[in-house]
Amino acid sequence: MQVLIFGATGMLGKALTQWWSGDEVIGLGSADTDIRAPEQVRSAVKQAQPDWIVLAAAYTDVDGCEINPTLAASVNTQGAINVANAAAEAGARMLFVSTDYVFDGRKASPYETNDLRKPINTYGKSKADAEVGIVGILPDCCIVRTSWLFGPGGKCFPDTILKLAASRSEIEVVNDQRGCPTYTFDLADAIIKLCRSSARGILHCTNSGECSWDEFASEILRQALSKTQVRPTTSERFVRPAERPKYSVLSPSSLTAYGISMRSWQQTLSDYLQQRSTA
Numbered sequence: 001m002q003v004l005i006f007g008a009t010g011m012l013g014k015a016l017t018q019w020w021s022g023d024e025v026i027g028l029g030s031a032d033t034d035i036r037a038p039e040q041v042r043s044a045v046k047q048a049q050p051d052w053i054v055l056a057a058a059y060t061d062v063d064g065c066e067i068n069p070t071l072a073a074s075v076n077t078q079g080a081i082n083v084a085n086a087a088a089e090a091g092a093r094m095l096f097v098s099t100d101y102v103f104d105g106r107k108a109s110p111y112e113t114n115d116l117r118k119p120i121n122t123y124g125k126s127k128a129d130a131e132v133g134i135v136g137i138l139p140d141c142c143i144v145r146t147s148w149l150f151g152p153g154g155k156c157f158p159d160t161i162l163k164l165a166a167s168r169s170e171i172e173v174v175n176d177q178r179g180c181p182t183y184t185f186d187l188a189d190a191i192i193k194l195c196r197s198s199a200r201g202i203l204h205c206t207n208s209g210e211c212s213w214d215e216f217a218s219e220i221l222r223q224a225l226s227k228t229q230v231r232p233t234t235s236e237r238f239v240r241p242a243e244r245p246k247y248s249v250l251s252p253s254s255l256t257a258y259g260i261s262m263r264s265w266q267q268t269l270s271d272y273l274q275q276r277s278t279a
C-alpha cells in the first residue's frame, strides 16, 4: 500500500511516520506542500500515487484560530477540501483527522459519531466545516475524531506541566473541562489499522477513560514522581481567547466495530514519560 501523510512534521504526523511499517509511506510538511494551494496538493498527490492519504495537517493553535479566523478557514477547511479534491481526482482513499471540538460540550455522556456538530470556537468550526466539505467530495472518506493529543515532538500538555513543575511547587490547572487524553502513538496505531481495514465514515478514537485537566496534570506529576501540587481553578479565572467545550469525551463504540480497543490514558503516560526521559 502507498500512503501519503500531510502534516508529517507535526506531533501526530511524527508518530505516524515512525510507527508505520510494512507500507510505502511518504510524509510531507508545510515546507513541502502548502495544503492551501490546490496546485501544490494536486502535484504532491500525483507524484506519490497513494492508495491512502492521511490528512494530519492543520492549524491547531485553538486560541490562534480565534484571533485569525481567516487563516483557520484557509488551512483547516479549504486546505482539507483541496486534499479531498486531489484524492478524488487520483482515486485515493482519504482519512481526515478531526477533533472533539466539533461539539459544544453540553452533553453529559460520551459523544457518539452521529451527535450534532455544534462547535463553540473558530478552530472547531473550521474542522466541522472541513468534515462536511470532505464528505461532499468523497462520500467514502474516513473521518477520525480525536482529543487532547500528547506525544513527543510537539508542544503538549504533559510537557508543559513537567516544565512548570521543574520550577514551581504549585500549578493552577482548570477543573471544569472534561475530555480524554490521547497518546499520539496509540492514535497512529489505530489509524494504520483503520486504513488497512478500508474504514469509512466517522469514527471516534481516543485513549479510554476520561478526566479533567487538573486530574490529568495530577496524574502526570504522580507518575513523574514530582512533589509539585496541582491547585484546581476554573475557566472563568483562566480566560483565553477561545471558549473550550466543558465536556468532550468521545464514545469508543464506532472504533470497537472495527475490532480496535484503546488503552487507558493513564497507561500511555508511562510510555510518554519513559520516551521523554530518554529524548
Ligand SMILES: NC(=O)c1ccc[n+]([C@@H]2O[C@H](COP(=O)([O-])OP(=O)(O)OC[C@H]3O[C@@H](n4cnc5c(N)ncnc54)[C@H](OP(=O)(O)O)[C@@H]3O)[C@@H](O)[C@H]2O)c1
Pocket: 006, 007, 008, 009, 010, 011, 012, 013, 028, 029, 030, 031, 033, 034, 035, 036, 055, 056, 057, 058, 059, 060, 061, 075, 079, 097, 098, 099, 100, 127, 146, 147, 148, 149, 150, 154
Ligand atoms: N493537538 C490536539 O490536541 C488535537 C486534538 C484533536 C484533534 N487534533 C487534530 O489532529 C491532527 C494533528 O494534530 P497535531 O497536534 O499533530 O498538529 P501539529 O503538531 O500542530 O502539526 C500540524 C501539522 O500541520 C502542518 N501544517 C500546518 N499548516 C499547514 C499548511 N498550510 N500546509 C501544509 N501543512 C500544514 C504542520 O506543518 P509544518 O510543521 O511543517 O509547518 C504540521 O505538520 C490535526 O488535524 C488536529 O486538528 C489535534
